[in-house]
Amino acid sequence: MQKRAVVTVVGKDQVGIISKVTNVLATHEMNIHDISQTILQDYFTMMMLVEMKDKERLDDLLENFQAIEDEMNLTISVQLEDVFQAMHRI
């Protein structure tokens, strides 16, 4: 079953964040539908809407992100899109 998920990345701005994060998505064959990024007071904030093909590989994905989080001191979260729909749309 295909599902869309929201990936958010927050942390101090530095070289290579987008490259590293999207690389992981590419190796998991996850297509990016939408991407937006801003810098607020030196803080990098990126949100991506991605296609989640295989929920079974979520653990793998989270592990890969964990490595980037540790290396670059970022917070990365992956959440299925439904939860945002439920909370913010009637």
Place this chain on the structure above:
Amino acid sequence: MAIHQTEIQETIRMVQMESLDIRTVTMGISLRDCQDSDFEKVKDNVYNKIVDYALNLKPVAEQVEKEYGIPIVNKRISITPIAEILGKATVEQAIELAKVLDKAAEKTGVDFIGGYSALVHKGMTKGDETLLDAIPRALAETKRVCSSVSIGSTRAGINMDAVRKLGHVISETAALTKDENSIGCAKFVAFCNPVEDNPFMAGAFHGSGEGEVVLSVGVSGPGVVLHALKRYPDADLGEVADVIKKTAFKITRAGELLGRVVAERLDVPFGIMDLSLAPTNAMNDSVAEILEEIGLESVGTHGTIAALALMNDAVKKGGAMASSYVGGLSGAFIPVSEDNGMIRGIQDGSLTLDKLEAMTCVCSVGLDMIALSGNATPETLSAIIADEAAIGMINKKTTAVRVIPVIGKAEGEMVEFGGLLGRAPIIGVKPFSSEKMIKRGGRIPAPLQSLIN
């Protein structure tokens, strides 16, 4: 419709910074078909049925929490009140059954199993009496079993014989677990007007109106409400209620979504959403601090009940809009040991047992996780239960008493329960006796439903 960036940020902020979580998914399992004339068979039936249904509860809930990025803190089981299946069992056998429940809880990896319970608000059967006699040792000799007893209701009145007995049950439990700060009492609650579908512990049981198996969800989020209010320091009280309502709505929607996904994957019907604000000892995850944010210098001072009434009602209104099936206790919990603000209130002298009692008139449950001095007599404990039950009976609401007379500790000392149960300053009880009233026994008749001023 596309989700806006600020909305995504709001959700992330709620989870990462404001302790938004699903407090519990609780699987209710009927054990009524586990009865047998051979008690060994009853034990096997109970164990097998619980493990059969609930084995996947924890892994599935953990997978869902990972996918949606919202923590599901506790996974629990509630069962048919055990007194109903005890039949002619002895007290020893009833204690053995508690150990079987403990084993089943351990096997399924849940943190608590609730329903070592009896409903005796009008009278006691043989099975009920056996269960009440077994409670102290059952709680002392198990880790995850929670027990509750209903001793009153608006329709039946208050069974004062049972209330009298419970004073001794609590005292005995405290004595049997005195080496661990009388922790056994933290797993026991006395109820008036209990609900059959409460997913929260220690009072969860699977009522007789429920189906074979059901999954209910308890959401929480005092931290989220607190932070939302902090953004409106100058709002009037109507607007404060509105902010709480909107926040409760969002929290509840997230909870219901996750609950339904868990239920669907387990192939179990979805029961109810309980949208209680339940505090934890995490920073800023406190109900007391919400009341203080509304404008009280310290919880327990004059105005506390008005603020609590406003908050409790707003939580219900927001939650009721958000979910199709609201149930359980739905409102605000005020457990002292699990709420840093409440603990501070008692230490500062603004919050007292009397005020806590009054607060239970307008919030969802009752006297919860209150550490009392160890010299409280069984009759005093019974009298505290009777007072609280009277509040519930007359106001047609659920009230409960979960107090811990900590053996060897006196007023003003601190006691550590550890983990989710937190820590609490010991509150003293009145030195005057209630013994004569409690010893009278009998039943307090059900109240009039008209002439209600």
